[in-house]
Structure formats: structure tokens, C-alpha cells
Amino acid sequence: MSPLPRVRSFLSAFLRPRRLEADMEAEWRAHLEAHTDALVAAGMSPADARRRARLDFGDPLRWKEQALEVRGVGWVNGLGADIRYGLRQMRRTPVFTATVLVTLAAGIGLNTAVFSVIDAVLVRSLSYPDPERVVWVATVDRDLEMVVSLDFLGWKEQAATFDGLVAFDTSEYVVYTAGNAAESRVAWVSEDFWAISDAKPMLGRLPRSGEDALVLSHAFFVRAFDADPAVAGRAVTINGRQVTIVGVMPPGFRPQLTKPFASSGLPEKAIDAYRPWTIRPFEKLANGISVTRSFNVIGTLKAGVSVERAEADLKRVRGLTQSANPDFRLFPTLRVVPLKEKIVGNATRPLIILLAASGFVFLIACANVAHLFLARAASRRGEVAIRAAIGAGRWRLSRQFFVESALVAAAGAVAGLVVARWSLATIVRILPYGVPRLQETTVDGRALVFAAAAAIVAALVFGMVPVWSLWKDDARGVLKQALTGTLPITGKLRTRTTLVALEFALTIVLLVGAGLLIKSLWRLTAFPEGFHPDRIVTMRIQAVGPAYRQEGAQRAHAAEVLRRVSTVPGVRAAALTTGRNFDAGLIREGDPPPKPGQRPPQARGTVASAGLAQVMGLRIVKGRWLTDSEPSPAFVINETLARRHFGDSDPLGARFAAPGFDPNAWATVVGVVADRKLQKLDDPAEPEIYIDYAHALRTSFSLVASVTIDAEAAAAEIRRSAARVDPAVPIFDIKTLEAALADSIAPYRFNLFTFGLFAAVALLLASVGIYGTLAYSLSRRTQEIGIRLALGAPRGEVVGMIIRQGMTVALIGTLAGLGIGAGVARVMSGLLYEVSPSDPYIFAAAAAVLLLAGLVASLVPALKAATLQPLVALRHE
Amino acid sequence: MATTTELLQGTLDLLILKAVSLRPEHGYGILLRIQQISGEALQIQQGSLYPALYRLEHQGLIESDWGESENKRKAKFYCLTTAGRRRLKDEAAYWKRFSEAIGLVLAAAPEDL
Numbered sequence: 006m007s008p009l010p011r012v013r014s015f016l017s018a019f020l021r022p023r024r025l026e027a028d029m030e031a032e033w034r035a036h037l038e039a040h041t042d043a044l045v046a047a048g049m050s051p052a053d054a055r056r057r058a059r060l061d062f063g064d065p066l067r068w069k070e071q072a073l074e075v076r077g078v079g080w081v082n083g084l085g086a087d088i089r090y091g092l093r094q095m096r097r098t099p100v101f102t103a104t105v106l107v108t109l110a111a112g113i114g115l116n117t118a119v120f121s122v123i124d125a126v127l128v129r130s131l132s133y134p135d136p137e138r139v140v141w142v143a144t145v146d147r148d149l150e151m152v153v154s155l156d157f158l159g160w161k162e163q164a165a166t167f168d169g170l171v172a173f174d175t176s177e178y179v180v181y182t183a184g185n186a187a188e189s190r191v192a193w194v195s196e197d198f199w200a201i202s203d204a205k206p207m208l209g210r211l212p213r214s215g216e217d218a219l220v221l222s223h224a225f226f227v228r229a230f231d232a233d234p235a236v237a238g239r240a241v242t243i244n245g246r247q248v249t250i251v252g253v254m255p256p257g258f259r260p261q262l263t264k265p266f267a268s269s270g271l272p273e274k275a276i277d278a279y280r281p282w283t284i285r286p287f288e289k290l291a292n293g294i295s296v297t298r299s300f301n302v303i304g305t306l307k308a309g310v311s312v313e314r315a316e317a318d319l320k321r322v323r324g325l326t327q328s329a330n331p332d333f334r335l336f337p338t339l340r341v342v343p344l345k346e347k348i349v350g351n352a353t354r355p356l357i358i359l360l361a362a363s364g365f366v367f368l369i370a371c372a373n374v375a376h377l378f379l380a381r382a383a384s385r386r387g388e389v390a391i392r393a394a395i396g397a398g399r400w401r402l403s404r405q406f407f408v409e410s411a412l413v414a415a416a417g418a419v420a421g422l423v424v425a426r427w428s429l430a431t432i433v434r435i436l437p438y439g440v441p442r443l444q445e446t447t448v449d450g451r452a453l454v455f456a457a458a459a460a461i462v463a464a465l466v467f468g469m470v471p472v473w474s475l476w477k478d479d480a481r482g483v484l485k486q487a488l489t490g491t492l493p494i495t496g497k498l499r500t501r502t503t504l505v506a507l508e509f510a511l512t513i514v515l516l517v518g519a520g521l522l523i524k525s526l527w528r529l530t531a532f533p534e535g536f537h538p539d540r541i542v543t544m545r546i547q548a549v550g551p552a553y554r555q556e557g558a559q560r561a562h563a564a565e566v567l568r569r570v571s572t573v574p575g576v577r578a579a580a581l582t583t584g585r586n587f588d589a590g591l592i593r594e595g596d597p598p599p600k601p602g603q604r605p606p607q608a609r610g611t612v613a614s615a616g617l618a619q620v621m622g623l624r625i626v627k628g629r630w631l632t633d634s635e636p637s638p639a640f641v642i643n644e645t646l647a648r649r650h651f652g653d654s655d656p657l658g659a660r661f662a663a664p665g666f667d668p669n670a671w672a673t674v675v676g677v678v679a680d681r682k683l684q685k686l687d688d689p690a691e692p693e694i695y696i697d698y699a700h701a702l703r704t705s706f707s708l709v710a711s712v713t714i715d716a717e718a719a720a721a722e723i724r725r726s727a728a729r730v731d732p733a734v735p736i737f738d739i740k741t742l743e744a745a746l747a748d749s750i751a752p753y754r755f756n757l758f759t760f761g762l763f764a765a766v767a768l769l770l771a772s773v774g775i776y777g778t779l780a781y782s783l784s785r786r787t788q789e790i791g792i793r794l795a796l797g798a799p800r801g802e803v804v805g806m807i808i809r810q811g812m813t814v815a816l817i818g819t820l821a822g823l824g825i826g827a828g829v830a831r832v833m834s835g836l837l838y839e840v841s842p843s844d845p846y847i848f849a850a851a852a853a854v855l856l857l858a859g860l861v862a863s864l865v866p867a868l869k870a871a872t873l874q875p876l877v878a879l880r881h882e
Numbered sequence: 883m884a885t886t887t888e889l890l891q892g893t894l895d896l897l898i899l900k901a902v903s904l905r906p907e908h909g910y911g912i913l914l915r916i917q918q919i920s921g922e923a924l925q926i927q928q929g930s931l932y933p934a935l936y937r938l939e940h941q942g943l944i945e946s947d948w949g950e951s952e953n954k955r956k957a958k959f960y961c962l963t964t965a966g967r968r969r970l971k972d973e974a975a976y977w978k979r980f981s982e983a984i985g986l987v988l989a990a991a992p993e994d995l
Contacts, residue, residue, distance in 0.1 A: 033929070033932070035910070035955055063930060
């Protein structure tokens with residue numbers, strides 16, 4: 006017999022049960038009518054005939070059940086009944102259901118979010134056609150890591166191990182279209198980029214070799230051009246030059262062109278447009294000086310080539326390049342690493358630790374839900390015994406329990422996905438640079454699968470605990486006790502106390518971790534006394550375009566902006582600066598020039614106008630600060646530099662040649678300021694120089710202003726007044742100095758935020774756990790306590806008894822957890838800054854917080870016990 | 883005793899197959915025919931006919947379609963499939979042999995044993 010009809014009938018019954026049911030009902034109605042007609046024809050009254058027909062037919066529900074059975078879908082119906090029963094249980098106990106759902110949503114949600122981050126950062130490959138063959142190539146000199154054009158061109162010509170090598174750099178520009186200006190991040194990319202990223206434009210075409218053009222990312226195409234397909238071929242102005250947009254990339258095109266954190270100092274934003282770049286060995290600047298460019302390089306290895314072989318190959322070529330250019334000193338060290346490792350390498354360990362932490366939260370959540378189910382299972386033992394007595398098998402009952410927990414777990418998973426989405430969006434919004442690739446993170450299909458798996462695990466864990474106790478029960482004994490009201494009150498208290506102790510142990514580990522991170526962050530961000538970074542607004546100004554070609558025009562613009570901003574109400578002081586953004590090699594007048602291969606003493610250089618000392622609170626210890634109209638190049642040094650370079654002699658009046666100035670002029674030291682550190686207060690101070698901005702060779706500035714009113718409001722006003730000088734000049738990155746400093750330590754903040762969140766959730770769950778256990782045991786002991794009270798036990802003793810019960814569990818759990826915590830903290834040491842992983846204060850504080858939470862949670866049921874009326878308690882069953 | 887014979891499942895199946903083998907028939911019609919064939923000897927609850935019908939349909943022995951009954955009512959008609967026809971033939975042959983065997987046993991005189 007062919008199996009086909011069976012499959013078809015099973016499927017139609019399984020997939021369209023309603024239609025099947027309607028069909029049967031219609032058929033039976035016709036049957037009843039026909040039978041009624043026949044009975045009426047035989048002389049019965051219509052009403053009698055109808056009743057008789059129904060009697061003859063029998064119970065339709067029974068036939069329906071059998072009908073489903075014969076089609077092989079009987080169990081579906083049974084399951085449906087279980088589900089309906091489970092849903093009814095959920096509705097009937099809303100507090101129970103809500104508690105379980107919130108707990109599960111937190112547990113599953115946080116884990117799904119962490120999974121999504123790990124998936125995006127560590128698991129997912131880079132967006133290149135051959136991601137495992139893409140490498141990061143750099144030459145290194147101390148903390149500088151870049152490639153100069155001589156090396157790059159040498160490799161392009163002679164290296165045999167690469168399919169492609171791309172030079173790239175990214176910077177911010179304003180793209181002007183007719184009547185519109187859009188801030189954008191542009192990636193300059195050399196020719197091989199298009200091939201190794203497998204670029205296929207969605208609109209238009211790729212740039213031709215040597216052509217100056219612009220290719221838009223899809224996001225920028227939508228944001229700045231309203232996704233107008235006519236944009237390809239349109240000319241825009243960028244950096245004062247006309248450039249044609251030749252193409253638009255599809256939405257998924259996001260090859261990682263991230264500069265490593267250390268080299269850029271600032272986190273990277275998404276790239277808005279790509280601009281082809283032709284690399285030449287030397288470039289002549291407008292003032293006639295020849296410079297060699299430096300940039301970042303990625304490359305695709307030829308198939309089957311190892312990183313080591315590629316490195317040896319590049320090294321060989323460097324030898325040739327060096328001997329062809331003996332006057333030029335190449336960076337000493339070559340470094341080739343897989344690009345993915347370069348981008349996410351440092352993030353691996355924190356993320357693994359984070360995963361473990363969220364796993365702890367998950368376990369605590371499961372333990373808590375197991376409590377709740379245990380409590381309910383205990384209160385349902387009577388019901389279960391009755392059902393078993395009237396013929397429900399153990400399997401049948403287990404299925405019922407499992408369906409109930411699976412339902413709750415499924416609802417928890419759905420809520421968890423919402424939590425995951427929300428927490429990810431929050432993290433990406435407030436800490437976009439906490440982890441490389443964080444912004445690529447999405448809650449997608451894989452996260453869905455993960456959440457489902459977590460829910461199944463959770464359902465198995467907490468759903469099976471009550472079932473297990475059910476299997477151990479002797480149904481007849483329980484039934485007898487349930488019917489006579491003598492069901493024992495001890496229940497499964499030992500299981501529950503073990504669970505609570507476990508929760509406390511896990512929670513203390515998280516608390517210790519969070520405590521260590523908090524202390525790290527505090528060490529990192531402790532600001533000097535009297536320094537209020539939240540009251541300092543920073544922004545970047547870059548005057549470019551035909552109007553600013555002439556020498557001095559950009560500085561004049563900046564000076565005018567400064568003058569106007571100084572008069573804005575609420576601004577106490579304003580200054581132009583470049584931030585501490587370049588390393589200056591100092592050559593003192595009279596010293597011999599440095600030998601080839603030797604670097605002159607270094608200092609961090611800051612370009613500054615007269616107001617900077619006031620804005621940043623710099624204290625002059627010797628000489629004077631800079632003015633806005635120094636007659637000749639002047640600078641101010643900090644105490645560390647003065648001490649290192651001059652010892653006890655007077656630095657004032659000493660002259661240096663310093664980059665950042667006209668190389669032919671000497672600059673004079675006019676003052677010394679006290680060392681000032683904005684972050685990492687425990688680090689030794691670095692040598693620093695402040696260069697007078699009127700003589701500095703700088704074309705783009707940051708404006709900083711200390712304000713006396715709300716920074717947000719002041720920033721808006723400052724922006725307006727700055728824009729009035731020339732509306733076409735963009736003002737970037739307005740934020741408080743506090744925010745700017747926060748970005749620079751984003752990874753620490755990310756770790757703390759996530760870990761702190763986990764610890765807080767764990768603390769809450771553990772408190773709920775101990776509260777629930779005590780409240781449950783209290784409800785079971787009400788009679789006993791009533792007897793104690795009736796016999797004259799002081800209420801204080803009752804309170805003490807309950808609290809002792811709770812705190813014993815809390816203490817055991819905490820002590821056990823401290824041991825685990827010590828081990829975990831050692832693993833975490835890489836995430837810490839200037840904090841010992843065995844810091845005793847942190848351990849003590851964490852234990853104190855946890856025990857306090859345990860005490861508060863125990864106090865509630867204890868006080869309830871103390872206020873019991875003995876008579877009421879005695880009657881309680 | 884014979885009037886309330888518990889109907890064996892196999893017997894009911896055979897009766898249904900036989901009933902619908904003559905012409906397409908709806909549930910009530912099948913019921914009437916079974917009662918007629920069995921001479922009212924077999925009493926079943928009318929509704930229990932349907933699980934049996936559905937099982938045969940599930941097994942692909944009969945198939946059904948909505949149509950109109952003689953008194954202009956919508957009804958579901960069942961008819962034999964090829965597999966059903968084959969099964970009916972086999973079953974009928976089996977029952978025939980079986981009842982002949984029983985008949986022989988019952989007709990046997992003591993001296994034949």
C-alpha cells in the first residue's frame with residue numbers, strides 16, 4: 006500500500022486542523038439532519054427526533070478525538086491541551102509568571118546580546134572575499150606604526166607573495182553639493198582596493214586608473230543624496246576641489262578599513278565615501294619641501310602563502326629599497342599580521358570574560374526560576390497525586406510539566422530578544438568604540454537560534470527539577486496526605502538552599518569583577534582638583550576651499566571664530582588648539598644635529614592660543630604664557646620637560662628648532678607650566694610643549710571653550726556664532742571634553758558597563774532568590790511559628806531565627822564565591838588598570854554589598870513572621 | 883445475544899468497504915446500508931462510523947468528496963479507490979473461506995470427527 010495518502014492526510018490534519026474540524030462538523034451536521042428527517046418521517050415529533058438523533062450519534066467529542074488519532078495527530082491535540090493548560094496556569098498566577106519572565110528575559114537577553122557581540126567581533130569573518138588571506142602590513146618605530154611610500158612602492162613592484170596591496174588613510178571632509186554640505190569620512194584607497202574588496206558598484210562604475218573621483222557608500226548615498234539615482238556623474242566639491250561621483254556601493258559593502266586604535270588615537274567612524282589614491286615616492290608641497298607620505302597598508306596574500314613567508318618576502322624587498330635610497334631611513338621593524346587579529350586581537354580576552362560573566366547571570370536566572378517552579382510544584386503535589394491516581398502516567402505528567410516550563414521559557418526567549426536588541430542598541434549608542442566592530446553587531450538569525458537554544462536549556466534545567474521530585478514521590482502516600490491535609494511541610498528545602506548558595510557564590514564573583522573594573526575606571530578618570538571637563542566644550546574647525554588657499558587665510562578665519570566665540574554669553578574663556586596630537590622632536594640650538602637613525606628627544610606638542618591656559622587651568626610656574634601676537638616663534642614647556650632637559654638651569658630664553666614651526670626659525674621658551682594630567686593620574690607625566698598658534702604650521706584647529714552655563718546649550722550657541730563667520734566652513738565633533746576623554750578610554754568603560762550591568766542583575770536575582778526561599782519556607786512553617794508564638798517565644802527570637810536561616814545560606818555562598826572570585830580576578834588582570842586583581846578592599850566591599858542585600862531580602866519575610874497573630878497562624882493550613 | 887454483537891473492527895471495515903463499493907455513499911447512507919446488510923443484527927453508535935471512515939481514508943482505501951444528497955442536502959460522499967477495491971476483494975475472499983470453514987465445522991456430524 007502506498008504511504009502517500011497517509012502522509013497527505015497527516016499533513017493536512019497537522020497543518021490545517023481548523024479546516025479539518027469544520028469539515029467533520031459539517032459532515033456530522035448533515036448526518037444528524039438526515040437521521041432526524043428519517044425519524045420524523047417515521048412519525049416522531051421534530052423535537053423528539055432531534056434529541057433521539059443526537060443520542061444515536063453519541064458523543065461528538067469522543068469521535069473527534071478518535072478521528073484525530075487515526076490520522077496520527079492525536080498527540081498534537083494532547084499537546085494542544087497541555088499548552089492550553091499551561092497558558093491557563095500562567096494566567097492564573099500572574100505574579101509568578103511575571104517574575105519568571107523578567108528573570109528569564111534578563112538571563113536570556115543579556116546572553117543573546119553578548120553572543121551577538123562575540124559573533125560580530127570574533128566569529129564573523131571580515132567583509133573581504135578571502136578574509137583569511139587579508140593581512141595588515143606595517144613598519145614600526147616605537148609607538149608609530151605606518152608605512153611610507155618608498156616601502157609601499159617597493160613592495161608593489163617586487164613582492165611576489167601578494168595578490169594585492171592597498172595603501173589607505175581616512176579623514177574627515179565636507180562634501181559640498183549644490184546648496185548642501187555634508188560631513189563625511191572619506192577613505193583614500195590605492196588601486197588594488199577595488200580588486201581585493203571585490204567592489205561591485207550598485208550604481209555607476211568604479212574609478213578608472215589615475216582618475217580623481219568619489220565612490221559613495223550606500224549609507225552616505227541615502228543620508229546626503231536622498232538615494233537619488235542621478236547622483237552618479239554629478240560633480241561635488243571636496244577639500245576645495247571638484248570631484249565627480251562615479252558610483253555608489255551596495256548596502257552590504259563594508260570592508261574593514263579601520264586604522265588600529267593605537268595609531269589613530271581616536272576611534273573610527275563608518276566610511277562614507279572612497280576616493281582613489283595614487284601613491285608617489287615623494288610629493289612636493291606648496292612651499293617646495295619634498296615629503297614622503299605615510300599611511301596604512303593591507304594586502305591579500307596569494308593563495309597558500311603563509312604570513313611568515315610574506316613577511317620574509319617583504320623584508321627582502323625592504324633591503325633593496327633601503328640600498329636604493331641610502332639617505333632615507335626606513336622604519337626599523339616590519340610587522341605582518343592577519344587583519345582580523347589586528348582589528349579584534351585585543352578584544353578577544355575581554356569578550357571571553359564577558360561571555361563567562363553573562364553565563365553566570367544565566368545560571369543564576371535558571372536557578373531562580375527553578376526555585377519558583379519548585380515552590381509551585383510543591384504546592385501542586387496534591388493535584389499531581391490526584392491526576393496520577395485517576396490514570397495519568399508519569400510520562401504524561403512529565404510532559405505536562407515540561408510543556409509548562411517550555412512555554413515560559415519560550416516567552417522568556419521572546420522577551421529576551423527584546424532585551425538583547427535594546428541593550429545592544431544602548432551599548433552601541435553610548436559606547437560605540439568600546440569594542441572594535443561593535444557597530445557591526447546585530448541581533449540576527451543566529452542570535453535567534455542562540456536565544457532558542459538558551460531557552461531550551463533553561464526549560465530543561467528548571468522544568469526538570471520539579472519533574473524529578475515528582476518521580477521520586479510515592480503517589481499513593483502523597484494522595485493520602487493531600488486528602489487529609491497532612492502533606493509534609495519540609496518540601497524540597499535542601500534543594501532550594503543549595504540553589505540559593507550557588508546563586509550567591511556566582512554573584513560574588515561578578516561583584517568582585519565589577520568592583521575591580523570600577524576601581525580601574527576611577528583610576529583612569531580621576532580628574533585633577535578644580536578641573537571640570539564637563540564644563541569645557543571642544544569642536545573642530547577646518548576651513549578649506551578656494552577662499553582659503555592663500556597663506557594665513559585659514560588662521561585668520563580661526564582667529565575670527567575665536568574672537569566671536571569669546572563674546573558668546575556663558576563662555577568664560579575660549580582658545581584655539583590642536584589638542585596633544587603630535588610628537589615633536591626637539592633640537593636645541595647649539596646641539597649637534599641628530600645622527601641618521603637617532604631620534605631627537607621627543608615631546609607631545611600642542612598648538613595653543615592665549616586663552617588655553619585659562620580654559621584648561623594650566624598653572625604658570627615660571628616666565629609667562631603665550632600671547633596671540635608673539636613677534637617671533639615662542640613656546641611654553643611643562644615641568645617634566647624642563648626637569649629632563651635643563652635640570653637646575655633656567656630654561657627661559659633657550660631656543661629650539663621644532664617641527665610644527667617654520668623649520669628655518671628658532672623658537673624661544675618663554676614660560677614653564679605645571680604638569681597637568683587629565684587622565685591616568687598615576688602614570689608619570691610626559692614631556693610637553695605648547696606652541697604659539699600664530700607661528701605654527703597648522704591649518705585646522707580645535708576650539709575649546711570653558712563655559713559657565715549648561716554645556717549643551719552653550720555648544721549650540723557657540724556653533725551658531727562660529728558658523729556666522731563663514732557658513733561654508735564645517736564645525737565637527739562638538740562635544741564636552743568629558744565626552745572626548747571618555748571616548749579615549751571606551752574599552753574600559755565598555756567592560757565596566759557590561760560587567761556592572763551583569764553584577765547588578767545578578768545581585769537582584771540573588772536577593773529575589775533568598776527572599777523567595779525564605780518566604781516559601783515561612784509559608785510552610787506558619788503553623789510552627791504560630792505555636793512558638795503561642796507558647797511565648799519572643800518576636801525578636803522569631804525574627805532572628807528567620808534571618809539566621811537566610812544569612813547562613815548567604816554566608817556559605819559568599820565564602821565559596823570569594824574563592825572562585827580570586828581565581829576569576831586573576832584571569833581579569835589584563836582588563837584592569839593600576840588595580841591589583843587581589844585588592845582586598847574590593848573583595849571586602851563586594852562581600853559586604855552582597856551580604857547586605859541578603860540581609861535586606863531576609864528582613865522582609867522575617868518581619869512578616871514577627872507580626873503573625875498566633876491564632877491566625879495556628880489555623881493556617 | 884446476536885442483536886448486540888460487539889462489532890469487530892475488521893468487520894466494520896469490511897462492511898464499510900462493501901457499502902461504498904456499490905456506489906458513492908455518504909455517511910448516513912453507509913450506516914443505513916450496513917444496518918440493511920446485517921439485518922439490524924449489528925448495532926453501533928452512529929458517530930463511531932466516522933473514525934472508521936477516516937481511518938480507511940487515511941489508509942487510502944476510500945476517498946471522499948462533497949456532493950449533494952438525494953434530498954438536496956450537502957453531504958460528503960465516499961467511494962472506493964483502486965487499493966480499496968483490491969482490499970475488499972481480498973477481505974471478502976478471506977471471509978468467505980473463513981465462514982465456509984466454520985460452516986464445515988458446524989455441519990460436521992460426530993461420526994466425521
